[in-house]
Amino acid sequence: MVKAYLRYEPAASFGVIASVVSNITYDSSGKHLLSPALEKVGVWHVRQGLCTKTLTPSSSSRGPSLAVNSIASSPSSLIASGYGDGSIRIWDSDKGTCETTLNGHKGAVTALRYNKTGSLLASGSKDNDVILWDVVGETGLFRLRGHRDQVTDVVFLSSGKKLVSSSKDKFLRVWDIDTQHCMQIVGGHHSEIWSLDVDLDERYLVTGSADNELRFYSIKHESADGESVNGGEESSIQNKWEVLRHFGEIQRQSKDRVATVQFNKSGSLLACQVAGKTVEIYRILDDAEAKRKAKRRVHRKKEKKHSKEALEGIENVDGNNENKGNDSSVTHGPIETSNPTVTVPDVFKLLHTIRASKKICSISFCPITPKNSLGSLALSLNNNLLEFYSIEQGETKKTLAIDLQGHRSDVRSVTLSSDNTFLMSTSHNAVKIWNPSTGSCLRTIDSGYGLCSLILPTNKYGLVGTKDGTIEIIDIGSGTCVEVMEAHGGSVRSIAALPHKNGFVTGSADHDVKFWEYQIKQKPGQAAKQLIVSNVSTMKMNDDALVVAISPDAKYIAVALLDSTVKVHFADTFKFFLSLYGHKLPVLCMDISSDGDLIVTGSADKNIKIWGLDFGDCHKSIFAHADSVMAVQFVPKTHYVFSVGKDRLVKYWDADKFELLLTLEGHHADIWCLAVSNRGDFIVTGSHDRSIRRWDRTEEQFFIEEEKEKRLEEMFEADIDNAFENKYALKEEIPEEGAVALAGKQTQETLSATDLIIERLDIAEAEEKCIAEHQEKNSRNVAVFQANPLMNGLSPSDYVLSAFSDVHSNDLEQTLLALPFSDALKLLSYLKDWTSYSDKVELVCRIGTLLLQTHYNQLLATPAARPILTVFSDIFYERVKVNMLRVFMFFYKLKLCHVWYIKTLLSESRF
Template structure:
């Protein structure tokens, strides 16, 4: 209330408070609500206040000011609907608030927000669903007309019922006369925000913000009751809704293609506008076809999509691999592609085939499988050297094997990474190959002999993207720590660190002219960097980075941009903890698969044979196998290892713990394990009601086992003390430890006496 300099506030304490900003005190409190007040709005020149709670009612309060000199002052005070003394804190203040009624909503959920138009005549409210309800405050002249009509109807009804002169009618204005409910608007998804604008001729414009990042504009006539609301425009957000897994540049440097878990999008680099969106499944890799009119996309289910950019249609789905298609790379002669997935690398040639669905018999792009390289391990990445001689294949066994492209004859194997290589690239002169691994290192190798030139600790988490700058030995990398870094492949030095993503950066790409770098990540954001002509001093960059790290360590704060939340990583993540986490996850998968086989066995039949891993650990049951796996994790790495486990794995372990604790073996380790898991995933675990009985059972068993251990330790301690005293009494000797203590005490007393004697001699 700007004219009166009054502030109104609502809270979860079910109260609405009025504050005088001049005197800075609360002079009135409304207590007529039974639950949290989620929103309120002022209407009709601050004459009414409408509040929304958890129920389906909108409570309407009338605000008015009284003058003590007014003859009706006493009458107005007596007419107030005061529920308690808290309603009126300061009776001397002229503002009065009286509840006049309630308006029923169609929605059953709580009110999220209440919004009014600038004229304060229309109020819109929405809950947690996809409906928007509108209420119109009728002007005073129309209220009088409506009141007269209502009185005439009531008078005719009273006369018809036999009352003389129509009886006594209430001629005061009711809430029904002043409020009219308008048509309900249904949005495409859950409503997050709302705004109203009243136009000419009683046309109301409603802008709705939906939780899928789209905006809806609707129009509604306030005066025409029969006219339904119309949708004028729908603005869809251009960004991705899921993690962006792949990004690539077109050959003319003007377009960028990105692929995510649900769609493929084409972007104009100069204007940053989204040109095309093609719905698809979960995509892992993508590349432009020469001519920039088509895209080749690799899917998680192993299929290869050929996409026509102009029409935005998927021309063909090729069943290229049986499992994930992780990598697609172009031939240097631009006549085909190589794809890597499952345990094969396939070479494809481009060809034009007639479209059977077209009547014009036009030809469309397709691919033809020419050769297949069969390998023993799963393929993660494939690259072809620019000189068209070598084919480099990254395998899940942490090695990179290089073959001759023409004959598939083995050339050399690159050993050195402790975890699988997720990305790699070959320089434009075919002399260097750089590999990025899950062990957070990048290694630069020579293509002539396969020797490792340098190993660099690159990121705080797995390296997910790597690309050489064309015609140079500079390379860019990105990792799950969200950073993008540039490196010199000749001097093996880091040039610059780009703080871009919050969460994981999944891929990076460099434009063919080397002027632009683009990266994408789990924050659903595409970052575009442009090469500047400013000189860069490496020592200054390193010094600034060190100062920034020192400040973060001193203050305990991490840098955040644009109000986004940075993903926190484990404090001491090492290769050992990653291997331990993989070992636990593998154990859980083996146990789950074996339990499913056991469940399908009919009792007369024999149980299936134990898995090979269980036999290797000499375990006869799944409980023994799980316990043996935990014992193989170092005690100092246990907490960091558990932080790396996903929430689903933590739930599985918590479900297995009661049975393990019942065996009364390694109770201390299992209790520590349960405590660490609950601390690491506290929020989701307490929100899952299904885990509550399991947690209570773990708590009772852990307390019982720890008490038993404590009693055992105490019993043994006092027992050994009793045996010690018995030996000393029977043999009249002191044990070595006690004798040493006594001798040290005597030496200490003797030294103190000698010091005192020296001081006395000096004093004399």
């Protein structure tokens, strides 16, 4: 009989406040801060300091294990998040749901920006392309190509009519959205451009790079008749396409490269964040203040010139001639001072410099300016921390810090209580107590660098072994460190409880394995009872003790040494029993099964070995992970084993059959530790990405053979995808200057959808022929027609229409492009019937538009297409117009689309 197993699936992830790779941003209301948390986006209420909502990709989506690379918020409740696989998800922050997924980029999304109305979204990527998306239509409009390196930032100009993009290729490009071409290429930067932004009135555009200066550009605006607002000089032929004009530079204080430049919403402040610990805040002066400052600058310059000339006149014998020269300069002075030229230092004045405790990852201005302050700035640090600063005229104050919900560094150990009600985790400076069911942090205790931990069976105290060789006693109820004991001369690497005894064992780098006893009693002079720990005995080893494990009957103790061996001794007499030799690198983890029959070891040589504890024979050696195995543990009362490694994977094994059962993905960095509940219903893992993840056992059964076939299919599909990408990568040449291409990309999903449409077109065509033949033979309807059961009782037209039910709006273009002309002609013939469905109006319009644009020349040259095109010209537009008005007015009442979108669609006289 084939054995069935129960599946484990990802259940929860907690402990991450802010990721390192992405930016933070406020929502439109200014009450919530959007912070990336690996593959999720956390919505934090700023005043309460709580995460009110988490935007999590569904398990069925393409890239749940891919981290968020960039975030942008629209003027409405929509939020866009870009991922490492090039996909973009549009979220509704009020509902907390994913509205749509946009697939177009071939590399990680590095820049996102909405226009002022929120109807358009621009994205830049590592594939060097910029794509413009229609947010309402949930589709890509076009792809702008021309950059020679990664696009770092994008910004809209002229109310969304123009787009400026920056890149690592040291150039700015200005794109005209209406004509879809590159209007201007701006050079002058000596290194990669990392960020750019524009003020509220679109007067200045600022860029930040690795240079020691910020570059500013003045923006040319055009009036309604197309002439330049700034005068005839700029409207000359030479300056016809010039949108950005170099205005000047400001020397920065920091030598680090610029990471982010950002104006606040009112346009009164400019923040320059560098790839370090500082943020420079500049105040933007108005025109009157800038002119006064320019006059003072010119006046000081002239005073210096006068004083210099006076000194030269005294020294010069011919004083009269010098005085005449001075008089001439003075006469021209008032004319220059009356209307001086305003420069960048006259407009932008350094106000404050914010210095954080750790490296700053990203910044964001609050769109709402608090009272009695110039603005509020949020910072995300690389130690999983959010800080908020109030910018005032005289100083900057830190108003809030969100840090309790996560560790400042990687999670080095996790351990569960005996009743699985709470979880203890350690890092380099803190111990945290969690509720594993909800993921909420219950306690935070300052500590040393905790390498291992243990919760005593009473569930009142916890033990933490530190890198300094101490053992810290943690009172879980009060959340305090009761005592710090000097236990070892080296770092404490492992703690194991003695079964059925009030004791535990520690292994250290000082070659000692110590046995300890504990009891809870009242100390002299103290009212409350406390945990008292005492050393009972010490076992000397020949090398560093990396791991210790105790058999369930407390008869044996296994010690993994630095010399890659595992020594098994009798726990009572310390007499040598067995030596487990076979690993090529040190054993980093091991565990003994509940029945004491098996011992499993994981090593830095990427293998796990299963041994018999009776004779010490190696039952099986398995190449388990692509990197070091960091933790292994048996499921209680079974021979099932979980292992984790630096390859970011969790693997589930059957130690009797030596088979891999499951591979669980989710972590974004090395996994350091593992804990299995005493019932085996869930496991907890801790990682270098600072996250703690819970994996729950479900009621779904699976079989080994099915999982093997599934893994082979995934490998096969991955090879096909890689070959497909490489094939087109070889054919793809350097794009032309300012080239425009399609926004979408061909994927396995679009090819499958195309195959489905072709299949249903063939079935529907055959069904129509059968219906026609039946009607000819049975004009009196004597016989009943037997419909094709594959059509599920649908008409041929509806059967073909149902093929589009699972086609995503963004994938429709690529799906139809792969259709042969003959099938495209068949599809056009069905559009007339589909216009009667009012809820399919937009789909019909898009299908007709794409097919006509793609096959325009062939349709004109094909006589069989003329009847279909004639139907289009006669009734198609009228039907669509009537249904369109009804549908979009209904949507507008539900606030699902904008008024401008309805007007645009109704004003179109053709596709």
